[in-house]
Amino acid sequence: MxxxxxxxxxxxxxxxxxxxxxxxxxxxxxxxxxxxxxxxKYTYPPVCKGLPFLGSALEFGKNPLEFLQSCRKQYGDVFTVVLPGRRMTFIFASTEQVRKYFFNGPSSLISFTAGVEPFTCRIFGMSKKDFSLAHRSLLTTLRSELGAKNIPQLAHRLINYYLDNFRSLWGKKNERDASELLLKTLSDASLRVVFGDEFANASPSLLNDFVVFDEWFELAATPLLPHFLLRPFVTSRRRLLDTIAANWKYTKNAPIYKLTEAYGNEGNVPSLLFTALWATWSNASSASFWTLIYILADEKVKYKVLAEVEKASPLLLSSKTELSAEWIFSNLPYVSYCVSETLRLCASVVDIRKVLADMEFGEFTIRQGDYLCISPAVAHREDSMFSQSENFVPDRFQKQGAHPNAVFDKDLFTFGGGFYKCPGQLFAMVELVLFIALAFYLYDIQLVDPVPKLKETQAVGIKKPSASCRIYYQWKRRLAGME
Structure with a gap:
């Protein structure tokens, strides 16, 4: 043994x-x-933990900006967020890298059109095929019609419409909710400049329907959510399309008509003009609201603005002045800085592209079929890039020069970049700078309510306010027709 x-x-x-x-x-x-x-061979980005089927939809929907900041702290500069019907891989890098890989990446790897197709087609009622054909025409036409060569004519028209709205909407003095007042002021002026007086006069219900549509916009863009559950959205969209279909012939003498000529498909013209209307209206009133409110909330900033507009506005109101973009920005540089700083603070939380083939980014492989995403709102809060990043500091842009394009082409992502940069960037900046200058030149304006917070649940577009904010104003100069 x-x-x-x-x-x-x-x-x-x-x-x-x-x-x-x-x-x-x-x-x-x-x-x-x-x-x-x-x-x-493949090292995929870490995936943010979420719930079965829903992924991170609840957390993301509650506060997208805060959620992405939290994920970045936990997972690093590249991570994937899973939402119902989509995987969104976010990258955070230097502005040079973002412009190289995201805005100017090879078309064989990433696509802007494929990225926004599911949303725009679902929202505006255009087929994917028609959207692909129309998208380049839309960008090229708007970039030409709203570009530098036409700014002098467009600027004079904007000023005239602003003056009309000061007479009819503002009056001599009042206490009003600023968001509602500026929505009516900016939307009327921009509609008349871009779509023409005849179209605006023939479409009086357009703004009311658009407000309802815009309130439901993000929820309606959610994949897998049937639209029959969103009756206000469906109703307002149908009314908007019907109004545009009935009246788009009245745009014949307006800049937007060139778009219908370039596209040439009469059957889908209403949907195409609908996308242009959304681009014209969706962000301008919110941007003007925040610029006005932030200036009013800071006495030092307000003092600088008032000093500048007192000097420049008499020339601004002269029909003899050639209102080129360069003239406007060089004579109203500080107002331009205020607008740029507002667009930094209130930028969209998400910008997307579609990944067409597996692509390398740093140490990671980003999967084909993912949405490649950046977050302008998070990037603009980088303390290494912008000191006091949560504060309104217009002076930070003084070193860039008077022209805002220098700011947005170098440090900011609000208007996008590359070929698909917002075609109306220059027009939008002129529109906002002129409005702020005229409002402070003609009126003494005071805040009545505290500055509200940004709307936490909003992920796309310039942030809206989370609450109403009243202003009190009274004229300090006579305006013809308001005696």
């Missing part, structure tokens, strides 16, 4: 020794050959 046990122990020892020797040899060979140190 004892002999048998001893024999078994001896064989066990030799067996363990043999196995250990084998493991040692395999590990040594593997190390020398690089098997153990070689990175796997």
């Amino acid at each position: 004892e002999t048998a046990k001893a024999t078994m122990l001896l064989w066990s020892g030799w067996w363990l020794f043999g196995v250990s020797l084998f493991v040692f040899v395999v590990v040594t060979v593997a190390r020398r050959s690089g098997w153990l140190t070689r990175k796997p």
Whole structure:
């Protein structure tokens, strides 16, 4: 018995020794050959934890900006967020890298059109095929019609419409909700400039329907959510499309008519003009609201604005002045800085592209089919880029020069970048700078309510206010027709 046990122990020892020797040899060979140190072929970004089926939809929907900031702290500068029907991989990098990989990435790897197709087609009622055909025409036409060569004419028209709205909407003095007042002021002026007086006069219900549509916009863009559950959205969209279909012939003498000529498909013209209307209206009133409110909330900033507009506005109101973009920004530089700083603070939380083939970004492989995303709102709060990043500090842009394009082409993502940069960027800046200058030149304006917070649940577009904010104003200069 004892002999048998001893024999078994001896064989066990030799067996363990043999196995250990084998493991040692395999590990040594593997190390020398690089098997153990070689990175796997695919290293995908970490995925934010979420719920079954819903993914991170609830957390994201509650406060997208805060959620992305939290994910970045936990997972690093590249991570994937899973939402129902989509995977969104966010990248955070230097502005140079973002412009190289996101805005100017090769068309074989990423696509803006494919990224926004599911949303725009679902929202505006255009087929994917028609959207792909129309999108480039829309960008090229608007970039030309709203570009630098036409700014002098457009600027004079904007001023005239602003003056009309000061007479009819503002009056001599009043206390009003600023968001509602500026929505009516900016939307009327921009509609008349871009779509023409005839179209605006023929479409009196357009703004009311648009307000309802815009309130439901983000929820309606959610994949897998049936639109029959969103009756206010469906109703307002149908009314908007019907109004545009009935009246788009009245745009014949307006800049937007060139778009219908370039597209040439009469059947889908209403949907195409609907996308242009949304681009014209969706962000201007919110941007003007925040610029006005932020200026009023800071006495030092307000003092600088008032000093500048007192000097520049008499020339601004002269029909003899050639109101080129360069003239406007060089004569109203501080107002331009205020608008740029507002667009930094209130930028969209998400900008997207579609990944067409597996692509490398740093140490990670981003999957084909993912949405490649950046967050302008998060990037604009980088303390390394912008000191006091949560504060309204217009002076930060003074070193960039008077022209806002220098700011947005270098440091900010509000208007996008590359070929798909917002075609109305220059017009939008002129529109906002002129309005702020005229409002402070003609009126003494005071805040009545505290500055509200940004709307936490909003992910797309310039942030709206979370609460109403009243202003009190009274004229300080006579305006013809308001005696």
